[in-house]
Amino acid sequence: MTESNAPGRPSGPLNPQALRLEDMARLLSAAGPKAVTMEMLQADIAAGAPSNVDGTMNLVHYVAWLLKEAGRGD
Template sequence: MSDDREKSPLSPTAMSLRDAARLLTRTGGDPVSEDMLQADIDAGAPVNADGTLNLVHYAAWLVKEMSRRGD
């Protein structure tokens, strides 16, 4: 029996919103949904040309947004 992760390993530089939401939920303290990520994208968070999320670029965008708001 094969595992889907063996077929297409996760890449932090090109994650679907679904995979990114799952990973961020598992590693963070709060749940993250695809809708939350999409709202950030709609607010200007960067995405790759194919619509995937680069977690490094996304994290940098979040830090920039937090500093802009004074968080």
């Protein structure tokens, strides 16, 4: 998959390796029981969640980070 979800990208399928925060929030909100906001994602990034150099997020890396954090028991 070579498409990018960076700002200004052409319309088309989403790239789970490079989701804009808006797309990530919308996807996670639709898939889960609770709404996810861009602010929540930004807070997670500030707390150490992985993000790409261009500010996008990799869905699989983010979910792995969430699972690791959940396992810490904090």
